[in-house]
Amino acid sequence: MTGDLADVYAFLDQELLDDAESEGSLEVMQKCCGRVLDNYVEPTGCKPLPGEVNPFVHIRPIPDTKYSIRLFPGSFTDAEYCLDFVDSTTGEPVNSPFDFELFAGPGETSTPWLSLPMAMKLKSIENIHGIKTQDILPGEEKFILRDGQMCVLTRPGKPKIRFTVPVRQKPKSEPEEAEDAIVLDFPKVLQVDP
Numbered sequence: 001m002t003g004d005l006a007d008v009y010a011f012l013d014q015e016l017l018d019d020a021e022s023e024g025s026l027e028v029m030q031k032c033c034g035r036v037l038d039n040y041v042e043p044t045g046c047k048p049l050p051g052e053v054n055p056f057v058h059i060r061p062i063p064d065t066k067y068s069i070r071l072f073p074g075s076f077t078d079a080e081y082c083l084d085f086v087d088s089t090t091g092e093p094v095n096s097p098f099d100f101e102l103f104a105g106p107g108e109t110s111t112p113w114l115s116l117p118m119a120m121k122l123k124s125i126e127n128i129h130g131i132k133t134q135d136i137l138p139g140e141e142k143f144i145l146r147d148g149q150m151c152v153l154t155r156p157g158k159p160k161i162r163f164t165v166p167v168r169q170k171p172k173s174e175p176e177e178a179e180d181a182i183v184l185d186f187p188k189v190l191q192v193d194p
Contacts, residue, residue: 044074050091079147093139
């Protein structure tokens with residue numbers, strides 16, 4: 001192949017035909033591709049712009065620093081929120097601006113997606129993917145939290161800072177009445193003794 005556009009197209013056409021033959025037919029291959037491409041992918045970790053007005057972005061100052069914690073929406077479907085640190089004056093995001101540890105545990109609200117009844121130390125998305133803190137691009141560090149999670153930020157020699165991540169809920173819609181439906185009344189929430 002020379003790299004000429006016609007050669008690239010010919011190569012790709014042959015690859016498609018080879019794959020279609022291994023799958024059984026071109027029609028089967030196209031249906032498989034269609035199912036994959038029709039999936040909705042909901043990103044998480046897209047930071048808001050400094051000064052962006054959004055009712056789902058929340059910024060709170062961290063006492064005794066020039067920084068704030070910013071919570072911003074992640075995947076709604078996966079009940080994710082993201083956290084980063086911003087300069088309180090400019091709103092510009094910063095990476096790990098001071099020595100700290102961030103912990104998360106189940107919140108006080110009804111949040112069945114928080115299945116672990118214990119606290120755990122959180123790492124940034126970048127650290128989880130093997131990027132060392134010093135190698136994260138400036139202002140790009142972020143942490144994934146879950147809606148309703150209770151978090152604690154600890155700093156040496158300073159009081160702990162505790163907060164609960166907001167829980168987003170879809171507006172309730174009226175259920176459609178089925179003409180001949182029988183409705184079974186199961187409990188919605190059960191209290192379990194530890």
